[in-house]
Amino acid sequence: MDTISNRLLGALLLSMVAPILSAGLMPLPLKYVAAPGKLIIDSNFRIVTTSVGDARMEAAFVRATGRISRQTGIPIYNRGGKPTLVVSCKESGPEYPALGEDESYTLDIASDGAKLNASTVTGALRGLETFIQLISPESNTFYLPGAHIEDRPRFPWRGLMLDVSRHWMSVPVIERNLDAMAAVKLNVFHWHLSDDQGFRVESKRFPKLHQLGSDGKFYTQAQVRDVVNYARDRGIRVIPEFDIPGHTTSWFAGYPELASAPGPYTIERKWGVFQPTLDPAREETYTFIDEFLAEMTGLFPDRFFHIGGDEVDDAQWKTSNSIQTFERENHLAGSVALHAYFNRRLQDMMKKHGKTMVGWDEILAPGLAKDTVIQSWRGQASLADAGSKGYRGILSFGYYLDHLKPASFHYAVDPDPQQTAQILGGEACMWTEYVSEETVDSRIWPRAAAIAERLWSAASVNDADSMYQRLEAVSRQLQWVGIQHRSNYQPMLDRLRGDAPPEPLRVLADASEALGIEGRRDIHKYTSQVLLNRFVDAVRPESEGVRQMEIAVRKLIADPSRDSAEIQVRLTEWSKNDDLLRPSGYLGPISRNLAALGSVGLQALEYLRSGHAPPEGWVAGQIQSMDRMQDPQVEVRLAAVRPVRQLLQALADRRNTSND
């Protein structure tokens, strides 16, 4: 067996590697070579290690066995016997995963067993996930195809940021998302723990932080330790973020004296950027932060610690006499310089507490220590600027999951198109203004898996069609990991129907795509107490059904003699759905639009297949109506517009061609 070089991989995807693509492998490995044979999975499945016993490894085997059992429906008895998978690991590595550790592995699968070799436990964990992803059904059995795999990540920092301030996320939510991160080889959990709307960690030193800043929704320190260890067991680092000096209203509910303007303060209930900001002119502020960091850095073993630093509104600073005086006395030329001063003081504390600082773009200023890591929400240019000044960076611009953009959008964003070597990787960001514990899984998954592939796999792995095909398979696999993005969908729709048959609402939801934060923030006066139990909250960010429809329409346009039954069935269903749904109130207009789309689509299909010309102006008129119908309604867009527009455009193109 020859190995496939990384550069050749793309070209080979559609030929010999095709069977593997179908297995839901994501991220794609660096090298994959098909090999003869099949490894059958049955009740005698067994993993063993030849290496020195490591508790993390043993726990991983138990988890892997449980997941394989759920995924296949095969009870696994652990009765001994010949091992199915032998894992060898050179060293167990440090107690907690760390930036830059060796995550490489090789995996060989043959009929008589599989071998997984890695330098570290973390590498073995990564290979174990590949092994599970390769399990495929076949008639009445499950198997892995024979293969030789060599794999390691492109970037060492592959993260998911989760905001637990805007909406509370309990420990089970965190844990199941850590499991899903591990499944797609993400290795940094960035925990956005404080913001204007909530301070979410128990502080023994300053208990009014969580007592008055959280509505009772906070993690105890024991829970924090549990989460950190849960992540460690899965090869995931935990980076806490306490966002200062802005985004701090919730801190001031308990400690108003920290603010730059007099209190009292209460937890912020609205969304946006707010004025309350730490007072950088009082020495007591630094004493507080130092003692606070002394406590919090002890909870989080990772070398890196995130201090936020974004979106500092300087209104309080500008109107405070004492702060203005402080600026003058310290020769600080305005708010930016004051923020930089604050960060330098922070940096000294960080060093004292043995941590390396991470912050958002805005912390970049003269005097910032060179080991600081810049996380960019502003873009590659901002990151390149930081890089040119010697700072390491991680990209989040382009990976904002809360915008609910298509997976292909995120997939096309490369963290390091210029190969600057200063880029550590990237982080998908899940801000939770419009996301609850019930909906968060569907807003992160499966799209975050596409970002995970971007960060792990070679830059040349960039075929969106292949990505989508595998993404759907991964999406289904994530059910067995415990992610609720699929299982919560129908019940959230059922809830809105009461006694009425739920299918028509599902047809409408399947044809729709939820708008992200940019589409929601201006429409309603949302607060943290507005319910997220409506149609938009159930609807997915991206419609797989419509994507399949677009593919079918594309094929039909290329060959109008093809069987179009699949398209016809769906269009007919759309055209009749309003009669079945009979929606009351706010869903009426969008439901009628879907029916109209179905009818127009059926007519267009008929013209396309018959070759008859539509009446003069019909196509142009319908294309105009598509423009209207794609306007968002009830905070969703009707994705069904796209394939119907494709059909109309094909008619328009044909007309143009025949007129030539």
Added chain:
Amino acid sequence: MDTISNRLLGALLLSMVAPILSAGLMPLPLKYVAAPGKLIIDSNFRIVTTSVGDARMEAAFVRATGRISRQTGIPIYNRGGKPTLVVSCKESGPEYPALGEDESYTLDIASDGAKLNASTVTGALRGLETFIQLISPESNTFYLPGAHIEDRPRFPWRGLMLDVSRHWMSVPVIERNLDAMAAVKLNVFHWHLSDDQGFRVESKRFPKLHQLGSDGKFYTQAQVRDVVNYARDRGIRVIPEFDIPGHTTSWFAGYPELASAPGPYTIERKWGVFQPTLDPAREETYTFIDEFLAEMTGLFPDRFFHIGGDEVDDAQWKTSNSIQTFERENHLAGSVALHAYFNRRLQDMMKKHGKTMVGWDEILAPGLAKDTVIQSWRGQASLADAGSKGYRGILSFGYYLDHLKPASFHYAVDPDPQQTAQILGGEACMWTEYVSEETVDSRIWPRAAAIAERLWSAASVNDADSMYQRLEAVSRQLQWVGIQHRSNYQPMLDRLRGDAPPEPLRVLADASEALGIEGRRDIHKYTSQVLLNRFVDAVRPESEGVRQMEIAVRKLIADPSRDSAEIQVRLTEWSKNDDLLRPSGYLGPISRNLAALGSVGLQALEYLRSGHAPPEGWVAGQIQSMDRMQDPQVEVRLAAVRPVRQLLQALADRRNTSND
């Protein structure tokens, strides 16, 4: 507001009570009167009680609040303020629920709040479930319609039997099913704890029972106590069954000396009735059973205790010299008399341990104490026979869920058509030869809710269409209770598809119905170790989609000028599904049959609507092909045959009419 008498209720169902039917109320209450106003459910929802604090009541309020929050997606803050629901309860009643306790309640719902009055905590629990079932969605809010309700059960014994021997059911499975039982007002959990294939309770006195008889799958005594208390909190009695003297192979794995023939014995892996039987001729057997019962009766506080007694195979008895000698010496004329002797000895022990004996039909014999309760798997005649001899009875014949019959079949079975007054009620039975922890919810629910209505509501409540409409609503509500019958459906199908799009397999599954034990037992050589992860295991016992289709076809036949788009869409989908599914292997034939059905249905629809006569012999030929297609394949039946047959029959009828 006048009240509606029970006798009038049936007639009123389709008129003034119609709105309530749609609310998923099941079982229907004895009296329901619509009242003005609506009670809105929002984040300020609050339940209080005017009665003396009762821990069960308080716990029920917490559970109800949590479920309402899940069901509506509304966070409930418990901040105090005006109560939404005030519960008054005359007395807290005994510590554990008991046969015949007062379960009545009244519930009044108005715009400014609801009042629930009951004599006992159990009655209040029943009313609380009615309250939750009445919550309905409306545009962006949830509400209960104004109403006055008076309610109490027809029968005091409304049970679900669950076999945990053939397939192990862990505590979470038991607990979520107890929650679902409470939701539909079932009040007896009959726990079938031992059988040939497993002995499932820890015995401290005879530890080899669970150590050698369970493959490690047993409940600790602490778990048993937890389950009993969990049930008590929901107003559910727990009746254990240890099935003796037959069905005891698993006992003999540890204690072969108890058997009527020499050992050794191992846990039975096959299904059926087996020969190993307790030796009723040895006094040591009675000593053992007495000590065993001394231990087990202490674990279960209910007055009633089930000793099985069914299907005693007397082969070992007939070939044992010592047993034959014993029969002669004790003037016992054969096996039936010997079994009766054994039961009389058992009964003495029961009395000593303060229990009343329950057993299956076969224990009925001269000399049986008159307080014994007979559970009938043989039918109403058997029960009437027992009743005529003065024994109380509970019906299970007709309620065997493992036969996977339609809900309407069970619904039509009345436990006491002759009003004999000896009938305590009935029990749905879930035997688990072909049921795993993953599939058990879908085999019990929602059909058991129809049996629950039969046992609670008046005999006159017997309209199957109304039942089905409400059953579907209850089925969706049970998701919020935690039942996985809906959430496990798609993942179990996904599992079989791997990377391939799962929708076409769902179309096939939606058009199919799984066969019950009678359809599976002869086809494969099943054992307890055969996997239950195939198509048949995912498929539901009853297709709601096909039922809806049958209704639509019935309406179309009555008025062929109606819009038939819904029928056309479904038939087209069926006709094209095989092309999309491209099933490998065993699903090929049934998938092609569905496609054929779709095509025939479309043709029949066209003939019906156009009024054109089909060619001579076409209808008769197609009806014959329906007969072939309804033969089970891959252990499912193609439910889709039914509406297509309806269409064909309508054509045949038209032809006959026009020939007159």
